[in-house]
Amino acid sequence: MDSRVDVAVMIGSGVPASLQAVGKRICWVVLVNGERRGTAFASRDEAEECRLAWLEQLRGKQQPGAVRQAV
Template sequence: MKSQVDVAVMIGSGVPASLQALGKRVCWVVLVNGERRGTAFASRNEAQECQTAWMEQLHGADRPAVARQAG
């Protein structure tokens, strides 16, 4: 079975208190098969790096890690 690994954005009250205390009102999380894995990230780039790591772990380094996303 092929697992799906996505990056999702959280805004407002969905942002963890630790990031809200730093003035952040948006964060990104990694979802594996729709379930959040790991921590919230302050930047989309950090979340995409984590996404790549999950893809490599789940599908092996010999397959394409991530399809490039616009944005």
């Protein structure tokens, strides 16, 4: 099964209080198959790094454990 990993933006009241306290009114989150994973990020670049890490992790789970050789 292929998993979908996206970055979504949150604006206004959707921004966690900890980010609002430092003046942030926008943040980014990572969604795996439509479900939020992890923390909110103050920058899109941080969220993209996390998205790539999720993709690598999920790709590793989808590959078979043993390598087959053609005979």
